[in-house]
Amino acid sequence: MSQFVLPALAQLLHLALVLVAAPLLVLVLESAHARLAGHRLPGPAFRLREQTALLRRPSVVADGVSIVFRHAPLARLAVLLAAVVLIPGFTTATILSPVTDLLLIAGLFALARAIEICAALDAGTGRAAHAALLLQRRAFWLAPALVLAIFTLAVIADASTRLDVVIASVHEIPPVQLPALALALIALSIAALADTDRAPFAGRPDPLGSTAWQDAYSGRDLALINLGSALRLLAWLDLLAALWPLPSAPVHSPVDWPLAILTWAAKLVVLAIALLVLEAGRARLRPGREGEPLGAAVLLGVLALVSLLALAGRA
Secondary structure, X not given: OHHHHHHHHHXXXXXXXXXXXXXXXXXXXXXXXHHHOOOOOOOHHHHHHXXXXXXXXXXXXXXXXXXXXXXHHHHHHHHHHHHHXXXXXXXXXXXXXXXXXXXXXXXXXXXXXXXXXXXXXXXXXXXHHHHHHHHHHHHHHHHHHHHHHHHHHHHHOOOOOEHHHHHHHHHOOOHHHHHHHHHHHHHHHHHHHHHOOOOOOOOOOOOOOXXXXXXXXXXXXXXXXXXXXXXXXXXXXXXXXXXXXXXXXXXXXXXXXXXXXXXXXHHHHHHHHHHHHXXXXXXXXXXXXXXXXXXXXXXXXXXXXXXXXXXXXXX
């Protein structure tokens, strides 16, 4: 009985933690960006109350839009929530751990992007259509970069894409495979920046950027979109934190959960600081050049996979 109850409790606790941490992470990053730019924004508590009030407001939808546009925010939120729940946080001993697969997570991210593109095309405005074009260009490079990085991790994990197996293999990786892992993690980091629309792919309000489709929404729908974006950022940070090649403390019982949660929070803080430093010192890419870093991510994925296969051929 305990073999089912404890993983279920860990999964519920993980769900509660991500729902709290995701919006808080975005609000803290926004406040830090404003302070670095010499501006002052209301505190995270005020911004959180603002988003809560936005959730209670009715949505205003233009006439002529289809059911795709009306339900896109909720569908996107559900897909991204599924992704962040599948990715382990403070422990891999959750009830969904046996079905957590890297290809499944990549598919959920791709499905969320497809929902955004469909909503942008259905909005019927020039800005939203331009945003859909940018999202499609970005997705063209994101897919191969993710697949190559996942295949590299699968080779490290003895041909397995199960995330818990990959994490265990990464934590016990032989030194000879560390360069290939580093290349794969860099490729994943570039993909994360592109998928979450962070610098250098964004970084300032852009009326013709890839997020322009969100301007067609208001009220409750806009709050759901903001929450979905926060969950996507947290999901990527969770994934990168889980794949650090550092041994983690074993989590065998609820007694170990507080220390594991603190370790998980510390990893998120370190990654958030790294993201803040990167965005503060990196200008936004000019239009038409977003494919360059994503092309580099694809190349890094190829190099990582080829180097691992070469090592396997020598063994």
